[in-house]
Amino acid sequence: MFKMEKFEELKSEWAGQSSAIIPEEGVQTIIEKMKKIKGKQRSTNIILAMTCIVLIGFFVYISAYQFRTVMIGLLLMIGALVVRIVLELLSINTINKLDASEDAINFKIRLPAPLAALYLR
């Protein structure tokens, strides 16, 4: 009985903690941050895709397939870029599919292990 009374005390102390000041420009900051994040994601993917295209163009231009070492080097660079682009797109897709308004148990079940955690803002 004493413990429950004590918990009620804790609860009233919790309720009585100092109120935070609501940021005046809070909403605007959130909307701008969202735009910035989306823009950053888009520009990263555009830059990666363009680099990839330039490398493929260079590969064809110098006829890299005729030189074994050059071909391996260029293919490695292009391959790494393609993997990076695919990972970026997969992570964006994963984040977009996550519904943060689900109940906690279902949310945890749907959460793909390390990828989402890594790319969460």
Added chain:
Amino acid sequence: MVFKSSFESVEVSMKQDKSYFEEVYRANYQRVIRICRGYVSGDEDLAKDLTQEVFIKVWESLASFRNESNIATWIYRITVNTCMLQFRKKKFFKQDNALQGLSNSEEENDTAQENQLNKMYQCVDKLTQDNKAIILLELEGLPQKEIAAVMGISHEAIRVRVHRIKTSLTKCVQNGKI
């Protein structure tokens, strides 16, 4: 003309959404930041960052809110899920911070209420992720039926768990052990 009017209607709807979001933001800011404080051992700056992350998710999902549940319950769900994820991301940073909080509270002689609140934060920090969410919602005064809806656990199970966590939290605040 058609383009102009549809463009205007989109613009009006965006403005309405923004003003609705502003309303939601102001009405729920305090309860969200209190829950976030519970996740970061009372660190005000981290709690503010976390609150901003929560409202980013609210802004992203506002269009899909279907009035099936109370908006406060819906925001509590987003808060719990976002805090859980951010906890994973800032795991190590948070642990350092929690330890810093412990040493600060030992060194400083805060007022009795602040001390009690600090102890509470440290005890909440020792709980598992699910138990932490449950007790923070209980401290917020959310009815157990709604806590069950936020957590996705049956009402009966929540009732039992709340009782257990209340006992161990009270014991921890009194003795420093869970």
